[in-house]
Amino acid sequence: MFRRKTSTQTEQEINDAKIKELKALIGQLSGRSSLYCSDACLKRYLEARSWNVTKAKKMLEETLKWRSTFKPEEIRWNDVSGEGETGKIYKAGFHDRSGRTVLIMRPGLQNTKSLDDQMKHLVYLLENAILNLPEDQEQMCWLIDFTDWTLSTSVPIKSARETINILQNHYPERLAVAFLYNPPRLFEAFWKIVKYFVDAKTFSKVKFVYPKNQESVELMSSFFDEENLPTEFGGEALLQYNHEEFSKQMNQDEVKTANYWGLLVESNNGFSGAEIAPEPIQTNP
Structure with a gap:
């Protein structure tokens, strides 16, 4: 051994x-x-x-x-699109300087109460982000925006714990770095509880970033091109989540998902993708 x-x-x-x-x-x-x-x-x-x-x-x-x-590979956008209406979590249309996929989270925009549906939505987006990683990349970045975050709109401890469990135990080494951008002081009390669920390796990848702190500004600049980075994260890009456009992108990606896993996917024109196969052909993960 x-x-x-x-x-x-x-x-x-x-x-x-x-x-x-x-x-x-x-x-x-x-x-x-x-x-x-x-x-x-x-x-x-x-x-x-x-x-x-x-x-x-x-x-x-x-x-x-x-x-x-x-069964994460069987979740379809139609199953979770209601969770995504506010843009509380979505895949960004830009990459970091290393070409990695970026996921944006805005916890202040939580719009549902079902923990099961929230986790299905999270897992769906993780699977999609992984499927769209460049061939030379295995990890992704998280940008977490605390605009509109209050204790009343915060994720319940149970939800936060399950989110962390899924991320670090079922998607190991998929996180490059998570930026917690400009969290309010109220978040410190929340974080003191949540951090006990985070293992040491994951904890080291979590970065608190403050717009008036020069070290924070330099850290963000080392990971992102300011022209691509949204203004809410200190960049220059004026980006707004468009649920209709994002839904179109997710529906298009489901053909790729189906082909990868050897499943059928229903589209507006019927079914597309590979037929159900017990032994799918292996491709790059």
Whole structure:
């Protein structure tokens, strides 16, 4: 299980051996689980557990169990579009300087009360963002805008805890950085509770950013082109969420989702995408 590094073994060789070991331990998989558990996926779970194969195996098995019941690849925009009407979470139309997908969250625009529907909406957007990552990228950025945020409009602790659980336990190593932009003082009390649900690795990726703080301004500038960054995050772009246009984009992307997972997707012209396949053809994750 644990190997001593020899003088001739490189770190890459050791990591490759652990990926191979993890693959052997999880055994033969089929269907969507087989497609999900690519070498890149196994590497992310190992990285999330500091390359401890036993812990990575446990984490991955829990995710496979979760995916078998939650079925994230089967969620369609029509199922969750009501959650997205206010633009409380959406995929931005720009990337960071590294070309990574950017998700924008505006918790002050929460518009529903159903935790199950909120999580379905979150997972749908995570799956879509991952599917649209450039081939050379595995992680995404989060921009969290605290305009209109108050304790009365804040996400309940239960919702925040489940959000964190999904992000760090079922989408490991998908977060590059999360910017909490200009949070009010009231948020500090909320954060003192929420941060206990966040593991150390995820915690290190959460950055508090304040527009009048020079260090914060420089940090944002190092990640984003000011011309693309919305004004609410200190940039120059005047962007406004358009639910109708975003819905069109999501519906178009569902053909790509269907083809990837080997599913059928219903469109205005009937069904499109691949036929249901028990063993989808593997492509880059």
